[in-house]
Amino acid sequence: MTQKIIAGVDIGGTKTRVMACRDGRTIVDEVLVTESWRIRQIEADAERLVSIIADLCEGVASAALAVGAHGCDTDEQCQHFQTLLSARTGGRVQVVNDAELMVPAAGYVDGIGVVAGTGSIAVARTQEGKMLAAGGWGWILGDEGSAAALVREAARAVRGALDRGLHGDPLIDALMRELDTDDQTKLGILLNETRGAAVWGRYANAVFDAAAAGSPLATRVIAEGGAALAALVEVLIERGANASLVVAGGGVIAEQPMLMKAFVEAMARVAPASRVVLLREPPVIGAMALAKRLFADQYPSSRIGA
8 A cells, every 4th residue: 555646736826736645755746837727617627637647647546636726615616526536536535725725734734724826715614614715706806915916906006196196106117117118008908908817916026016115005005915815814713714723825925025914914903813824835735735634544554654
């Protein structure tokens, strides 16, 4: 049994990371562009993901597979994807929302996971195991505190400033540089032409650069983004989530200390007793932790290593 493969997958809005180990040794660690394989047709996605894992593992089926999937926002969606994957692998499979990888990736069993990357969502489980989710509605309706939403709110702040005849805020020039224009009237047109959260999210650096340059507009946008993420956590706490631990991860909050600081400050108001942790490990480590638990349940006498 020591030669059996276990695999973990983190399907993010932009990137997918696949990791697998055999006998305690990592044999696969690959990053793919999510759009290169996921077409949002669940049966086709299941077929393609299993094929990718099999190719990376040289045709050896995994005995345990755990997947954190962006867009699996209900128990029913997770279970459906899980059933399809299980039918194609023959091993034990667990599918959760990608935010649920935050807590196990940080080395914990129970808590609230918050993702702020291309999109944003907060996820937890009740004592009975029911999934609780807040946010994750997409960048047009929400995704508060995500890269795309920060750009959206920054553009609205710039629009308001320009309407009032205020032209000196560093955020205005920073956003114009990102969009490669010197015409303020084209900001809306250019953003409207660049559809998609991943594309908008690439402009988020302009917001943080402007805040570092002293922009009141950018500073406010970041503070509001952190507060909006904390508000998602507050919703879960009100619905019965364990408030003792909150683990935040995702590209934008992990890479931008100003957003994490705003989130921590807002959490101190929302739930002062909560311990707030920034995930330092890649979320796929959480998928591997879940896969190891599946493997241990199925093969309790086997050694799977680190």
